[in-house]
Amino acid sequence: MADTVLYEVSDGLATITLNRPEAMNALNIETKVALREAVQSAAADDAVRAVLLTASGDRAFCVGQDLKEHIGLLAADREAGEGEGQTMSTVREHYNPIVRALAGMAKPVVAGVNGVAAGAGFGFALAADYRVVADTAAFNTSFAGVALTADSGISWTLPRVVGPGRAADLLLFPRSIKAQEAYELGIANRVVPSESLRGEAETVARALAEGPTVAYGAIKEAVAYGLSHSLTETLEKEDELQTRAGSSEDHAIAVQAFVNKEKPKYLGR
Numbered sequence: 001m002a003d004t005v006l007y008e009v010s011d012g013l014a015t016i017t018l019n020r021p022e023a024m025n026a027l028n029i030e031t032k033v034a035l036r037e038a039v040q041s042a043a044a045d046d047a048v049r050a051v052l053l054t055a056s057g058d059r060a061f062c063v064g065q066d067l068k069e070h071i072g073l074l075a076a077d078r079e080a081g082e083g084e085g086q087t088m089s090t091v092r093e094h095y096n097p098i099v100r101a102l103a104g105m106a107k108p109v110v111a112g113v114n115g116v117a118a119g120a121g122f123g124f125a126l127a128a129d130y131r132v133v134a135d136t137a138a139f140n141t142s143f144a145g146v147a148l149t150a151d152s153g154i155s156w157t158l159p160r161v162v163g164p165g166r167a168a169d170l171l172l173f174p175r176s177i178k179a180q181e182a183y184e185l186g187i188a189n190r191v192v193p194s195e196s197l198r199g200e201a202e203t204v205a206r207a208l209a210e211g212p213t214v215a216y217g218a219i220k221e222a223v224a225y226g227l228s229h230s231l232t233e234t235l236e237k238e239d240e241l242q243t244r245a246g247s248s249e250d251h252a253i254a255v256q257a258f259v260n261k262e263k264p265k266y267l268g269r
Contacts, residue, residue, distance in 0.1 A: 002031065002033070005035050009047065012210070012268065013049070013050050013205055013206055014038075014045070014048040015054070015202070015205075016039065017056055018055040019055070020056075021060070024063040025060050026065065026066035026068075027064060027121075029090070033094065036097050039102055042107075043107075049213045050205050051109045052112055052202060052205035053109060058134075060121070061111075061115050061117040061121055064152075065090075095152045098152075102124065103220075106218075108129045108208040111125040113131055116140070118139070118141075124152060125187075126154060129220060131190075132197065132201040134197040136179070136194040137179050140174055141170050143171065144171060158170065160227060161185070212245075212250035212251070214244065214268070218241040218242070221241060222238060250267060
């Protein structure tokens with residue numbers, strides 16, 4: 001894996017760190033490939049019970065596409081006479097697989113947002129299940145500002161977090177959404193002092209890594225399903241998922257711990 005993305009697994013927690021602080025963690029091809037590999041590895045690894053997605057430095061979580069590289073690729077595509085070429089295929093090849101893995105993995109994902117999250121960086125943060133945000137951080141959709149439409153799942157995630165009307169406003173008129181407003185809109189789950197961000201985000205992620213992983217995966221699936229299905233269909237899905245969770249070892253452990261008035265020690269299965 002490239003140095004632009006750091007990947008570490010410890011005690012059930014996979015920590016994925018965007019590591020281009022000098023470029024505000026902008027996404028060049030090398031970084032996108034490495035991030036895709038890291039997220040997919042975490043999703044597939046049974047030893048990983050939770051994921052923390054964060055970034056190096058204190059200025060930016062991720063400002064989205066590396067526009068310096070993007071300009072060069074656009075010029076190369078035009079010279080070669082290719083309508084799509086290397087530039088816009090990045091949505092299909094990189095952003096979509098990353099977002100699918102973050103949102104779809106059967107384990108919780110925490111985003112530790114240490115600074116500006118713009119464009120695809122905002123999209124990746126929204127694809128997480130829980131966002132711990134530094135009080136100096138900010139969010140920006142950015143796309144319309146460079147004559148592009150939404151990608152990285154934002155057209156799906158943002159309306160579900162802030163409502164369709166607010167999402168349209170933020171997409172059509174990109175602006176900086178400061179941490180406190182992000183909290184009020186539901187984009188941030190928790191706002192903490194910037195110097196405490198990494199520790200607080202890791203505490204949240206480690207608590208989830210020690211929890212009932214099967215139940216957490218079922219909760220993610222149930223919420224995503226319920227957003228696009230009828231009540232009747234959702235009730236049937238809840239029945240299916242509750243049967244799965246109720247058959248897990250962790251459920252048996254939790255019930256026995258409750259009877260014994262002890263804190264459960266989950267196994268993640």
